[in-house]
Amino acid sequence: MRLTGTKVIEVEALSRRYGSRLAVNEISFRVEPGEIVGFLGPNGAGKTTTLRMLTGYLAPTSGTIRIDGIDAVKNSIRARERLGYMPEGVPLYREMRVYEYLRHRGALKAVPNIAEAMDRSLDLAGVADARTRIVGQLSKGYRQRVGLAEALIADPPILILDEPTSGLDPNQVRHFREVVRSFSGKKTVLLSSHILSEVEAVCDRVIIIREGQKVADLAPGDTETSLEDIFAELTTAGSPEGAS
Template structure:
């Protein structure tokens, strides 16, 4: 497959308005088949609205394109039938067991060989041993796995995951991402929204949206390179003074990172030289470090325009 046929998602100028307010503003998204695309951005940036337009649950106010080869505007039913959508909030029946939830979904959608299908899905997601456990008694990680199993019952070609690991412990998150990569290796396309930088780095490509506008897209390295940020690590005593010194300057962005501070800038200045110029005998150690994804995304959020 080449060109457009190789794209599971190919939309351009996608926009959505509610009561005259634009919450998604002319964004372009392209995701190749079998690819994991991380969809990032602050709360209220339009990620959920975009995902709901992509799977046919919301009609765009403007824009065009295709999902899985079907027209986004005129063939939403065909897209829904081939897409699995995992919402932020757990939406299954908590007073039913894991197996009962999956059997109920299979029966509602009149899926063939329902019992065998459910058995295979339980095995595939490592849920078979817990199949009789009530969904309401599950931990966050197991609820997440059950929700993913429900999304996979109809063997979708595209998986849309809306902050699936929010509130889940690190081991459950790691196990979840292991499963996602296994699914992608089988050819499933995944678009996943997340706030976690370690999860973003697990994706093949990234798209960052803020206040409805797509600000950057590409591989991790492309996103970092395109930002043109330089970053320095500052260590030493009274680091709050460094933040205070940079607070009123448009050139520097200082952000605490544990026991150190990261200072980033798109200017050609050297932060160590600048700091020595205003504090000649300062007690801090300054060294250049590679810019990370979190540095880039904080910088992008800082300069985005609110669309409220």
């Protein structure tokens, strides 16, 4: 699937309220085609809520989202066709075998040649050797890879990954980084994380949020200060408004 929009993800004044609590407050950002963008913030900053709105799992309280030029609130299904999403914790049907799960998800996403798509995504996610194993019996690292293979099954132009490396060992993290880096220029990736080294190693650009507001949008190489210092400064002191 090819990208058609000039900006692949466009978010304008996006807000989300849970009762009286404002979890996401007027966030705006754009992601260019082929870019790998990190979505950084301390726990509870609103990362997952924002990604869930982008993927159509939650409706925004206000604001607009355009995925590859499609209004993701009004045309949620069409927008979702262009996304591969790996939610936090990688929920999977544990009773299925890996290939059964991918075949099911491929059918749900109306993938034309599922067998071929399955081979490609299993290879890309580095999980081809586990294709006949039962998902519930896999290690966390393997389950994470199955989640990535699932996100890739329909060959979507956009990948949204929520905390993709949480709970992985260093070798698995390295493998994951290599896979994501290989998408550079080919797929647009938005990944959330609170692991700074990971974002620094993988992402072209970083968006930092705190208490539901965007406080920075920068490229790791742009500044001489380390990302760790910037992150600490932006997310621990002062008011979010004054920090961007």
